[in-house]
Structure formats: C-alpha cells, structure tokens
Amino acid sequence: MEEWTQTLGAGPLLGIAAAAIALLLVLVIKFKMHAFLTLILVSLLTAFAAGIPTNLIVDTAVSSFGGTLGSVALLIGLGAMLGKMVEHSGGAKVLADKLVDAFGHRRAPFALGLASLIMGFPIFFDAGLVVMLPIIFAVARRLGGGNVLLYGIPAAAAFSVMHVFVPPHPGPVAATELYGANLGLVLLVGLVMAFPVWYVSGYLWGKRVGTKYVIPVPALFGSVDEDQPKNPPRVGTVIAMLLLPLVLIFLNTGLDFLRAAGVVSADATWFQVLSALGESPVALLISVLVATVVLGTRRGENGTALEKVLDSSLGPVASVTLITGAGGMFGGILRASGIGDALANSLDNLGLPVIVAAYVIAVILRVAQGSATVALVTAAGLMAPAVAAGDYSVMQIVAVTLATAAGSVFAGHVNDSGFWLVGRLMGMDVKTTLKTWTVQQALESVLGFAVALAVFLIF
Template identity: 85%
Template sequence: MDEWTQTLGAGPLLGIAAGAIALILILVIGFRMHAFLTLILVSLLTAFVTGIPAGNIVDTLIQSFGGTLGSVALLIGLGAMLGKMVEHSGGARVLAEKMVDIFGEKRAQFGLGLASLIMGFPIFFDAGLVVMLPIIFAVARRLGNNVLLYGMPAAAAFSVMHVFVPPHPGPVAATDLYGANIGIVLLVGIIIAFPLWYVSGYLWGTFVGRRYVLPVPALFGSTDEDQPKNPPSVGTVIAVLLLPLLLIFLNTGLDFLDTAGVVDGEATWVQVLTVIGSAPVALLISVLVATWVLGRRRGENGTALEKVLDSSLGPVCSVILITGAGGMFGGVLRTSGIGDALADSLGNIGLPVIVAAYIIAVVLRLAQGSATVALVTAAGLMAPAVAAGDYSALQIVAITLATAAGSVFGSHVNDSGFWLVGRLMGMDVKTTLKTWTVQQALESVLGFAVTLVIFWIG
C-alpha cells in the first residue's frame, strides 16, 4: 500500500469509531442484517470516512480479513473436526456417564459439569451443549426431574472453555491481535477455567437449580437412540482430548528452554518439534489420531468418516467468516489511527489498558450480543496500545483473557446463546434472565478479577 498519514485528530477519530460501532448495532439489532455483511459494509464505510486513500481501501480490507483468518480458520476447522469425532463415536456419552459413576448421584451435577469442561476443549459451546443434553436430561429424570440443577453447571462449563481457552475462535483471534503466546494463553486459560466454572457454574447452577425447579423438557427420546454400539473407552476419549494440549505445551516448553539458553532454538530437532507443537499442526495430528482411534479402529469405513468430518465444517463456517470480518473491522480501525487515538485518550485519563480492554468488550457485548464480535473488535481497538506498551508475555496474556472476560458479560435477548440455553432447558425469558444472564455476568467479573491478579504478578 502507498504510504499515508492520518490528519484527523483524536476527537473526530473517536467520534467515527463510536458512529461505526453504533451503525453495526443498528444494522444487526434493528434491521436484522447478518453480522458478516454488516461488518464488511461498516468496515468499508469507516475506511472512506476516516480518509484512508481509495486506492488502499480494498487492500486494507483484504489484508485485515486474511490476516485474521490465517491463524483462526485452521484452528476452528480442525477443532470442529476433533469435536465431531468425539461426539460421533459416542465418546461424549461414555465420558459423561463415567463422571456420574465416579462422583455419585448426590454430586452428579458436578460430574456432568466436569465432563463438560473436558468436552469443551475441542467442542464449541452450542455443539457441546447439544451433545451433552441427552445425558443431562437422562440423569435429571432419574434423580428428581430438575433440569436446571444438572443443565446449568454443564452449560456454564462449555461457556467458560469457549470464552477463555483456544482453539475456540474468540481467544484465538484475540491472541493473534494482541500478539500473545498461544501456548501460554492455553495454559493460563485451562488453569483458571476450573475455579471460574466452580463458582459461576457449579455453585451458581446448584443455587438456581434448587430455587427454580423446572421439569426436563421432552426434546429428546431415549438417550440410547442414534448411539454407536461400540463406543470408545473413557481412557481413549481422554487421551484423544489431551493429545493437542500436550503437543502445544511441548512447543511452549521448548520456547521457554530456548529463551533460558538450555536448548539451541536453531537446532533442527528443536525446530521440527516446534512445528509439531504449533497449534494448527497439533490439532491436525489430533484429528488424524481421532479419525483412526475413534473411527477406523471401531470399524467405520473411509466414506462414512469423510461424511462425518465434512459435516463438522458447515456449522463453523459462519463463525469463521464473522471472525474474519471482525478482524477486518479492527484492521480498518487500526489503519485509520482510531486505535492509537483511543489508546492515547485512555492514557490521558489514566485508565489502565487491561481495564479499558475489559470495559470496551463489556459494552460491545451488551450492545450487540456476539461474544466473538465483542472480543475481536475490542482486541482490534486495544492492540496498538498493547503493542506500544512495555508488557511482559504473561501480562499480554492477562490482557487477552481480560478482553475475553469482558466479551461474555450479561448474555441477554440479543445473544443467540441466550435463546439456545433458555429454549433447550424449557425456560421462559424472565427465568433465563435470572439464571443464565446472571451466570454470564458472574463468569465475566470473576474472570476479569483473576486476570488482574495475573497481570500484577506478570
């Protein structure tokens, strides 16, 4: 692109940013325009209004879109394939049932929630919840016919993993925009996931489950329907789910040893292991292993497996494209200098970057509903301030996860997840607001508090 210097001041630029965000909300909420089309249109208009030369606009849009998808699309696609293989093989069911057996009937909701945490690593929120619901409903019918007592902890578990842990699209996109180390983001995300879920999911879910006793909806037939006759063992399922984590941790460990001077980063064996431990390759290896262990070894032929894997990609295409378009919008904002102007304005009022990132994500989440759009947009706005600051690797990870925490705050009627949870569990809007909306707010605030501690430590 040709060299170009922004001549507008901070005030006009911030006004344009506010107008662009407002336009997104009006188009998505008021006119029900698809988020993908909305983000492209507003990105284009913002580029014109901020004065980016016409000859550079298309290149800016494409480069920002492609730059986001380059790191995001592989992870989302491979993660969806891995999750589909676990679901299709019956691994989700055997894992959930084993957890109930281990923890007993009195703590069955804890076992189901813990199983959902494990399942939530490769499986997206909505897909994971649908996979677990037949098991949740069966357990709830057997132990008192109270759906919220068993459903809320599980739904919260999938939410926590979806918001804070790669390879889910939000944290992956924010990691890329902030330039954070994905291995450290993954490690910290997994460490904080359990306490966040325990308080905002298990304890809160137990409280509302006893306060609002709702019968199990008649959405599913017998839980034995459409289940394979030869599901994998629990150990096999857990091993398949742990494989990508171990490979990615290998990469993080090698980076640490290289920095510490213990190994030579230029050595061929180190570089090969680093490639194997990169997130896309780690997930690719895991999908290939899952295809063999959960598919071919159980007697499924290649054509059937191809159809199973292919069916996993359709549902995530929208997520991938919207994430890329959100990155495009963020790229236009950065190119126009809006991000720098926002960072300067926040610096002038003394608001720490980590606090500003959280607040911006909260506002966007409440306004337009999509956690992914809120996270990607907030990260795009704050990335210049993070890049300009002298932050350690752990502090950048804390800012990344703080932005993620903001993006989940207060799910309500403009969020598809709000309707998904409410309708699947047979709740009316008022009850969903009292239970699920509050859970999402608790998850957000607690997550932000934990990231603040990590930021201060780092």
C-alpha cells in the same frame, strides 16, 4: 504497501471510532443485518472517514482479513472436526457416564460439569450442550427427581467457560491473533482460570438455582441410549484424544521457554521438528488424523461415511470463521487509520488502564448486540493498536486478551442466541432464563475479568 501520514487529530479519530461502533450496533440490532456484512461495510466506511487513501483501502482490508483467517480458520476448522469425532463416536456419553460413576450420585452435577469442561476443549458451546443434554436429562430423571437446572446449569456453564476463554475456540483464537498474544500461554492461563471460574459461576450457582427453581425435565429426547454407537471408545481413549493437542501445544511452549532461557539451541534439528509439531494448527491436524483412526477406522467406520462425519463439522463453523475474519479486517482498518494510537493516548490521559478499557468495551458491545464473538473481535480489533503501542509484557498481553474475552460473555440476554438455546432446551420461560442463565453469564464475566486483572498486575 504505500506509506501515508494521518493528519486528523485524536478528537476526530475517536469520534470516527465511536460512530463506527454505533453504526455497527444499529445495523446489527435495529436492521438485523448480518454481522459479516456489517463488519465489512463499517470497515470500508471507517477507512473513507479516516482519510486512508482510496488506493490503499481495499488492500488494507483484504490483507487484514486474510491475515486473521490464515491461522484462525485452520484452528476453528480442525477443532470442529476433532469435536465431531468425539461426539459421533459416542465418546461424549462414555466419558460422562464414567465421571458420574466415579463421583457418585450426590456429586453428579459436579461430575457432569467436569465432563463438560473436558469435552468443551474441542467442542463448541452449542454442539457440546446438545451432546450432553440427553445425558443430563437421563441423570436428572434418575437422580434429581426431574429437576433439570441442578444438572443442566453446571454443564452449560462449563461449555460456556471453555468456549469463551480457551483456544481453539474462535473467540479467544481471534483475540489472540488480533492482540499478537502467545497462543500457548493464552491456552495455559485459560485452562488454569477455567476451573475456578466455572466452579463459582457454574457449579455453585447451578446448585443455588437448581434449589430455587424446580424445572421438570423437558421431553425433547428419548432414551439416552438411542442413536448411540454400539461400540463406543473407552474412557481412556477419549481422554487421550482430548489431551493430545494440549500436550503438543504445551510442548511447543515449553521449548520456547527453554530456548529463551538459553538451555537449548533453536538451530538444532530436533528442536525445529518438535517446535513444528507443537504449532497449534499442526497439533490439531495430528489430533484429528489420530482421532479419525482411533475413533473412526478402528470402530469400523471408514471411506465415505467417515468423510461425511468430518465434513458435517465444518458447515456450522463457517459463519463464525468469516465473522472472525471480518473482525480482523475492522481491526486492521483501525490500526491503519491511527485510531488505535489516538485511543492509547486518550486512555493514558484518562488514567484508564488498557485492560479495564478492553473489558468495558467488550461488555458494552456484548450487552448491546448479543453475539460474544462479534463483541470480542470488535473490542479486540479496537484495542489491539493501543496494546501494541504500549510497553506490555507477554503475560500482560495474555491477560488483556482474556479480559476482553471475559467482557464478551457478560449477561447474555434476549439478543443472544445462546440465551434462547439454553432457555428453550431446558424448558425455561424468558423470565426464569434471565434470572438463571443471564446472571450466570454475568458472574462468569466478572470472575474471569478478576482473574485476568490479577495476572496483569502480577506479571
């Protein structure tokens, strides 16, 4: 691509960045413009305002969009397929039932939350919540005297935590791509932080609100046994399916560590083969192929029926995938314009650490426009040049990635679709949803940032 020199100073560039974000928010919130169209439009306007030569604008935008989708689309699509197979096979119900039996009636909220954490690795927030709700309702009727929040909030919070912090979910994958972080390490640290963040913001908070607000179980679903397969997989099979991509990706991370330590040679054929198998898209592809056999063909589903099940998983994630790519375009324009360098210099002058700035920007975007994905990809796109310009360790970049993710979930309220999903499905009015779910999201955000900040300071 042709080189050019930015002649604008830090002040005008930062003003352009502020105006771009403000315009994005106005278009999305006030005029209800779709986030995908908004990000593209604002990216092009930002490029013109920043003085990028007109013959380079489209190439810069398209290459940034394609560069982001190159890896993100594969991960999101394959992750959605794996989650659909687990859901469709009846594995979700089998796993939840087993955990309730293992932990006992008194620990049922903990068991349902733990099941949701495990299921939340491949299954997206809304799909996972809908899958679990019939089970939650049945358990609440049987054990909790009809109080749905005691069982529902821990489970919903578990899906939220996994969706926000753990790849292959689109938010952390997009942030990882934009920051250039190590995906295996983001996955590892995300998994480590997921349990304590959920335990406090989901389980303990769920017990508190479940005692304070008694909400009867809504009559949204029939019997939990309706529409369930007659031959669901065994619990061990479901757990193995969920662990397979993790094991393969962790294998690749371990090999990289051994190579960096000089223990193994990167030129060895076995090393190259195992490394390829551990690449995230390949690991998920292998997992989906295994799942189609184990959870599909071996249970008597094949041919067109199985193809339709897999195909049905892609439609719901198409919008998220395109928005993520458009967020990458916005970030690419900001990097090309030199705004990132100006922001990095300004942050240095203010003494505001990059990790704090990334979190605060994501929080502001989240509260203002509602979408966690838009908040995350926009904040990451804005801060990525500042991170690239700094001298940060691999683990510090991972910490910044997770801190941005933490900011993107802060205090979901009436402009967030997840707010209405949780509130309406659990039979809460707006006021109660604000007191329960909005506070949970704020707790999840603050706790997640605290863990990410600790990682940043230690490593």
